[in-house]
Amino acid sequence: MSRYLLRRLSHSLAVLWVVATLTFVLMRVTPGGPFDREQRLPPQVLANIAAKYHLDEPLISQYLRYMTGLIQGDLGPSYKYLDRTVRDIIISTLPVSALLGILALAFAVIVSFPAGLLAAYYHNSWTDRWCLFLATLGISLPNFILGGLLIWIFSLQLGWFQAGRWGTLSSIVLPTITLGSSAAAYLTYLLRSTLIETLGADFIRTARAKGLKEIVVIFKHAMRNSISPLLTVLGPLLAALVTGSFVVEYVFAIPGMGRFFITAVTDRDYPMIMGVTLVYSTLLVSANLIVDLLYSVIDPRVKRH
């Protein structure tokens, strides 16, 4: 087990190194730089700025400098937010995104499990069709439309919830639903289709023939066998939700990390681009690792090698 873990960990580190290197190269070949302005800065001012951030050094030494810093946990200064480090910014924004992401995932799970189950159990009935309809809606409605719609209905028309910002109970509901809806829809689809397959399997017929109660058949036998595909997507889904969504954070004015996936790039804030990319890929790699480890707990058929 520990050898397996060690091997997986070293793989993960290699993946992260590749991601870091590719990101570093890609952002530097993208046209436009962090200090390009409508009102162009005088060359001597640009030279001072370049010297401050070591942008006047050859690219390879900038890369080595960044990597050395990274190993020591130093993500560098932000070029956009003066006097703030990328680490500071991530520390203050990631928890907000993480809380929203976890709430959204919880919402998705709470909604999708009963929905997927009902749809599969009453396959081809009206219940099934309704669930499918709602799931299709959830997947195809873009977040900015759904968010705007929810604000219009629940904030402006009904006045139930705050339109924007974060921190109060009233502010949490709408962004959670917006962020969680497509995940909920996706999970419903997935659960429904695997459950339909499982419910038609021989061992379910056997279980029923043994005279087991229907509830035991569903939850002990069918669910348990349908959950591993769900687990596979839950890992990456968690990583994506926890690091924040640009759209949801923009629409609801939430001070999370998600916005930086876009703004860091439009600002060409190089260290910030590296920072958020690395946080996201670290979470993604770890989530996948944990999911792989969990397989063996849930499904004894999965053997570690």
Place this chain on the structure above:
Amino acid sequence: MVGLTEFDRNLRPAPMVAKSWEIHDNGRKIIFRLRDDVLWSDGKSVRAQDFEYSWKRLLNPSTASEYAYILYDILNAEPYNQGKITDSDLVGVRALDDWTLEVRLKHTAPYFLAITTFEVTYPQRRDIVEKNGARWTDPSTIVTNGPFLLESWSHEDEIRLKANPGFFLGKPAIDRIEMVIVNENTTALAMYEQGQLDFIDNRSIPIFEKHRLIRQPGFRIVPQLRGYYYGFVTDRKPFDDVRVRKAFAMAIDRRIFPKILHGGEQPINSWIPPGMIGHNPEIGLPFNPSEARRLLTEAGYPNGKGFPEITLGYNTDETHKMVAEAIQSMWKQNLDVLVRLDNQEWKVYLNKLNNDPPHLFRLGWGADYPDPDNFMKLFTSTSGNNNTRWKNERYDELVERAARELDEQERVRLYNEAQRILCETDLPIISLFVTAETTVLNPRFTGLEFNSMARLMLRQVRLTEPTGANPS
């Protein structure tokens, strides 16, 4: 925060921390006399040394300030910022005593007083900056001297200000101000309409909502000193021919912009915006489609025949797109010329302007200080921001002379001549309109507005008197 001076309603520098100033040596030496009752939030006096320190810190190459150039008119400021001289004592700013600041300029600069209204010239405390390093702007360490104090600052989220009881002009009428960062304009508007916010500006008002909000009592339009123009790349066909440039300019009916943008845009044929000395509405080529067609024919393209395919570039944005499409259709209609539109993300666009510009490009220009020098210098042949590749020695000379001229009438005369070259005879650009700030303020309050430099003045905010109030 407050600095040496502050704009009055006519955008003239008025006394603030400086109670008066004297100009010597043909404008090359300014002595500022400071008030002795201005206090930092920790109770210490704001002294001339705090200005000297702040200005030298701005110019210090290791600060690497983007705005260092704003003080380049000061003697030795530029070589010090370039690292050519390292002794900061040689820079022409010096506290003669606690209440007297001497500034020596390298040349006459009639606009220099206006520069002292600019935030980066505000005083700083050496002890605070040196003790706290990069954290000196943190609410727990920063000291300030303005009508409001920084209570808390949650980055990317909100800034809370509280009234400064020790402000030398008296405590402001409002106790607390919360400034919230909301990036999405429809959300900000929803928050305003829900009562979560009392004031929103341009960035929070979607274009398609402006015509509705314009009828609200707290709606205001404040014209800005900000020009919006299209530039020609003048060393390439077909715009190397001034007749073609003129034809394109005269085929645009600028009255359409406020109608499609709803933001109080003011059409303009000349370049120096209204509200600035030197503005002259007489200058420029007005809309004249028949003359435009005649010029295009004269240039060898009768009814647009044989005209090469050209591209108009702009950065991706809803407003720019609407403007570009309106103009595209006017060129089609009035000149029978088809112009291809090409939009790009902002930084890619800026990069392209430098390396491979389209035939025609969109840009804007906002003033750092309300003086025509700031606007006219943009198109001199040495300007790093002149993307038109147009050069005119007479224009350069006029702009340079006007910048060194103390007599206002003579300056206006020089700028008139320069503007005629820019907007009538040579026409490297088409000046289109001057932008405006639109704001909505809850009618419970008065006095909160932008000036035409897009600066928000918080000091005069107060609750509306109960009579005629309309609480919502």
